[in-house]
Amino acid sequence: MRPEPLPRSFYARAAVDLAPDLLGKRLMRELDGRLLVGRIVEVEAYLGGEDAASHAFRGPTPRNRSMFGPPGHAYVYLIYGVHHCLNIVTGPEGDGQAVLIRALEPLAGLDVMRAHRGAVAERDLTNGPGKLCQALGIDKRLDGHDLCLGAGLWLADAPPPLEPICAGPRVGVRGDDAALARPWRYFLKDNPFVSRSPHNKTCVSFSIPKK
DNA sequence: GTCAAGATTAGT
DNA sequence: CTAATCTTGACG
Numbered sequence: 001m002r003p004e005p006l007p008r009s010f011y012a013r014a015a016v017d018l019a020p021d022l023l024g025k026r027l028m029r030e031l032d033g034r035l036l037v038g039r040i041v042e043v044e045a046y047l048g049g050e051d052a053a054s055h056a057f058r059g060p061t062p063r064n065r066s067m068f069g070p071p072g073h074a075y076v077y078l079i080y081g082v083h084h085c086l087n088i089v090t091g092p093e094g095d096g097q098a099v100l101i102r103a104l105e106p107l108a109g110l111d112v113m114r115a116h117r118g119a120v121a122e123r124d125l126t127n128g129p130g131k132l133c134q135a136l137g138i139d140k141r142l143d144g145h146d147l148c149l150g151a152g153l154w155l156a157d158a159p160p161p162l163e164p165i166c167a168g169p170r171v172g173v174r175g176d177d178a179a180l181a182r183p184w185r186y187f188l189k190d191n192p193f194v195s196r197s198p199h200n201k202t203c204v205s206f207s208i209p210k211k
Numbered sequence: 212g213t214c215a216a217g218a219t220t221a222g223t
Numbered sequence: 224c225t226a227a228t229c230t231t232g233a234c235g
Contacts, residue, residue: 053218054218055218055231058231061231063229063231077230079218080217080219080227081227081229081230082219083227087218129218131219131220171219172217212234213235214232214233215232216230216231217230219227221226221227
């Protein structure tokens with residue numbers, strides 16, 4: 001049976017609220033009749049307006065226009081002209097909020113991921129935003145893709161992670177603006193599939209607020 | 212039009 | 224540390 005896609009209502013809230021909830025969820029990728037599955041272990045929240053590190057900071061452009069569309073869609077862009085990065089659009093339409101998927105724990109279809117990534121260690125298949133896109137065959141053709149259809153690319157529910165959740169500063173974000181230093185990177189403590197970062201040890205413990 | 216920097220990665 | 228080389232914003 002096919003895992004059902006998470007409903008649009010799941011994505012219709014602030015990125016900083018959704019981001020920690022994405023940890024443990026399954027990222028499903030259907031490619032050439034194969035189902036590739038990864039468990040989300042690391043994410044970063046990016047806001048619109050007040051967040052100078054967000055691509056949405058200066059308003060819509062041809063590249064980032066899908067960020068300003070309805071929640072529950074993908075925002076895929078090319079970084080440094082080389083690597084693709086996958087974001088989940090969140091919040092109200094027009095806000096430009098999104099959550100960057102930074103690392104996965106590979107669960108199924110590892111042979112296909114290896115074919116895309118070459119001869120690397122299993123932990124290096126999907127432990128970075130560019131790496132996981134390459135492993136899952138995600139590129140700009142999926143920019144704007146609706147994640148609520150349950151086809152091609154979508155997210156499926158899963159039990160809450162057993163690992164504690166850590167929060168810390170976002171990777172590769174610099175500047176003087178106060179928002180830039182906010183702990184909007186979330187990852188599973190001591191999970192070996194989290195991308196290597198100097199902040200992995202100096203993390204702030206974090207709990208998902210009860211509903 | 213030119214130019215530098217960027218939510219990255221693999222390789223000196 | 225640097226090259227890979229797409230997208231954007233600052234500038235003339």
